[in-house]
Amino acid sequence: MAQDAPRSQPTRRERYRAQTIREIKEHALRRLAELGPDGLSLNAIARAMGITGPALYRYYASRDALIEALTDDAYQDLVQTVRTAVDGVPAGEAGNRLRVLMEAFRGWALTQPHRYLLAFKTPLTGTVPPRAATRHANSVVAAILCAVVPHESDTPARFAPEGPGVSLEQERQEQWSTAGSCAGVDGPVPARALLIWSRIHGLVDLEVTGQFSALGLDPSALYCAEAAALIGEPG
Amino acid sequence: MAQDAPRSQPTRRERYRAQTIREIKEHALRRLAELGPDGLSLNAIARAMGITGPALYRYYASRDALIEALTDDAYQDLVQTVRTAVDGVPAGEAGNRLRVLMEAFRGWALTQPHRYLLAFKTPLTGTVPPRAATRHANSVVAAILCAVVPHESDTPARFAPEGPGVSLEQERQEQWSTAGSCAGVDGPVPARALLIWSRIHGLVDLEVTGQFSALGLDPSALYCAEAAALIGEPG
DNA sequence: CCCTTTATTTAAAGGAAATCAGCAAAAACG
DNA sequence: CGTTTTTGCTGATTTCCTTTAAATAAAGGG
Numbered sequence: 340m341a342q343d344a345p346r347s348q349p350t351r352r353e354r355y356r357a358q359t360i361r362e363i364k365e366h367a368l369r370r371l372a373e374l375g376p377d378g379l380s381l382n383a384i385a386r387a388m389g390i391t392g393p394a395l396y397r398y399y400a401s402r403d404a405l406i407e408a409l410t411d412d413a414y415q416d417l418v419q420t421v422r423t424a425v426d427g428v429p430a431g432e433a434g435n436r437l438r439v440l441m442e443a444f445r446g447w448a449l450t451q452p453h454r455y456l457l458a459f460k461t462p463l464t465g466t467v468p469p470r471a472a473t474r475h476a477n478s479v480v481a482a483i484l485c486a487v488v489p490h491e492s493d494t495p496a497r498f499a500p501e502g503p504g505v506s507l508e509q510e511r512q513e514q515w516s517t518a519g520s521c522a523g524v525d526g527p528v529p530a531r532a533l534l535i536w537s538r539i540h541g542l543v544d545l546e547v548t549g550q551f552s553a554l555g556l557d558p559s560a561l562y563c564a565e566a567a568a569l570i571g572e573p574g
Numbered sequence: 575m576a577q578d579a580p581r582s583q584p585t586r587r588e589r590y591r592a593q594t595i596r597e598i599k600e601h602a603l604r605r606l607a608e609l610g611p612d613g614l615s616l617n618a619i620a621r622a623m624g625i626t627g628p629a630l631y632r633y634y635a636s637r638d639a640l641i642e643a644l645t646d647d648a649y650q651d652l653v654q655t656v657r658t659a660v661d662g663v664p665a666g667e668a669g670n671r672l673r674v675l676m677e678a679f680r681g682w683a684l685t686q687p688h689r690y691l692l693a694f695k696t697p698l699t700g701t702v703p704p705r706a707a708t709r710h711a712n713s714v715v716a717a718i719l720c721a722v723v724p725h726e727s728d729t730p731a732r733f734a735p736e737g738p739g740v741s742l743e744q745e746r747q748e749q750w751s752t753a754g755s756c757a758g759v760d761g762p763v764p765a766r767a768l769l770i771w772s773r774i775h776g777l778v779d780l781e782v783t784g785q786f787s788a789l790g791l792d793p794s795a796l797y798c799a800e801a802a803a804l805i806g807e808p809g
Numbered sequence: 810c811c812c813t814t815t816a817t818t819t820a821a822a823g824g825a826a827a828t829c830a831g832c833a834a835a836a837a838c839g
Numbered sequence: 840c841g842t843t844t845t846t847g848c849t850g851a852t853t854t855c856c857t858t859t860a861a862a863t864a865a866a867g868g869g
Contacts, residue, residue, distance in 0.1 A: 356847095390847090390848070392827090396827075397847060402825095462784065530796065533786075540780055541771075548695065549707060553710070564769065586867095617855075626818060629818075632815080
């Protein structure tokens with residue numbers, strides 16, 4: 340947990356270890372893309388890397404730990420991609436920012452569907468990820484909010500009725516100092532961000548899982564229609 | 575393949591076999607609900623039934639075959655539930671039909687999230703289900719269309735641009751005589767049904783996977799907002 | 810009562826996850 | 840330089856799963 344190195348410079352070992360971890364993730368993502376989430380086997384990754392299975396357990400405590408790390412990376416990468424894309428559009432052009440947001444989101448998901456499914460297909464319900472889920476969901480909503488709330492705290496309506504809004508503020512300050520640069524996002528999440536998220540997710544998820552192609556049609560026009568609809572009803 | 579019995583009455587063996595299949599599915603669904611999709615093991619099912627593992631291979635050729643059967647059931651059940659719910663509302667009240675459609679869809683998904691995930695989170699992309707995917711997607715769209723297209727072929731816009739609209743009509747007549755009662759659904763799927771589907775799916779999927787509860791909020795108000803929005807822009 | 814079909818079992822091959830004991834090399838320390 | 844510790848890895852083992860193949864019990868039909 341606590342790093343012994345005083346953060347002056349990473350030792351040779353640390354660099355080597357970090358590189359190995361990177362290599363493990365690369366192989367894992369490759370197998371994930373080819374074989375699907377169930378085909379992800381630590382043994383196979385090790386074999387592909389030229390080492391034996393148990394060697395990987397020095398880097399990840401279990402198969403689930405590796406999957407969790409990949410999921411974390413996926414959320415982070417998705418959010419980062421969306422953020423940089425949106426940041427390329429002036430804050431004044433709300434409509435264009437939304438369009439860019441949707442295209443960035445969709446593009447990321449379509450170019451690496453396995454990672455999108457890894458992030459959103461896993462039933463967080465139940466017992467699987469306790470805190471990570473909150474962190475991930477918050478990061479996505481924060482990115483959307485950042486993208487489309489024009490100036491500052493617009494917040495046309497609020498959700499999160501009365502009960503369990505406790506652990507939210509905690510999490511936000513514990514783990515989310517990196518989010519930053521989003522003004523007026525202290526209270527419950529504004530409804531507009533959730534609306535946008537659910538519409539984007541609906542389209543992207545149906546497309547990624549192949550439902551549209553099963554129907555024999557191209558959903559591009561639907562994205563345009565949804566973007567237009569969202570711009571038309573800006574809260 | 576071909577049934578020898580002339581369909582006059584099922585023999586004792588056939589009844590016994592059907593009951594066994596039902597029992598297998600029950601145990602499978604129970605384990606699916608408890609352990610998730612990856613925890614579904616033919617051996618465990620057999621053990622719970624008091625028989626040995628290989629005995630199940632008389633009923634399902636493989637684990638995937640069982641999953642496929644469960645997926646088929648899930649789609650059929652979902653569509654059936656939605657249809658009967660919507661049929662309880664007069665055809666004139668388009669807004670209420672849409673609301674009932676959304677609530678039926680959501681209710682079905684929330685009461686059995688494992689079946690919803692089984693149906694929609696399996697990456698059909700790639701090699702998994704060739705024809706079944708088309709059948710399933712069509713059944714969902716047909717049910718939505720049936721629910722909300724007011725009188726007959728409204729079809730405000732059309733998708734499926736030009737290319738691969740070949741196997742659609744074939745499938746529709748081969749396997750879809752049961753759909754029936756849907757007027758004006760010969761050509762490409764109207765955009766409105768896809769719009770409704772993607773919005774419902776976005777909300778339901780985020781809720782089922784626990785993203786909303788991870789945010790600490792109740793998405794009920796979002797459903798109302800989306801229903802109102804869809805009624806407000808009826809194409 | 811025999812014979813065919815069906816249901817189920819045992820046996821076994823093949824693979825994966827996870828854990829343990831042990832070995833070698835690099836690093837850290839004297 | 841030499842010793843100790845940490846780190847990376849191997850091999851063996853355990854358990855569990857899927858799936859095939861062969862042997863056995865049960866049921867139905869002539």
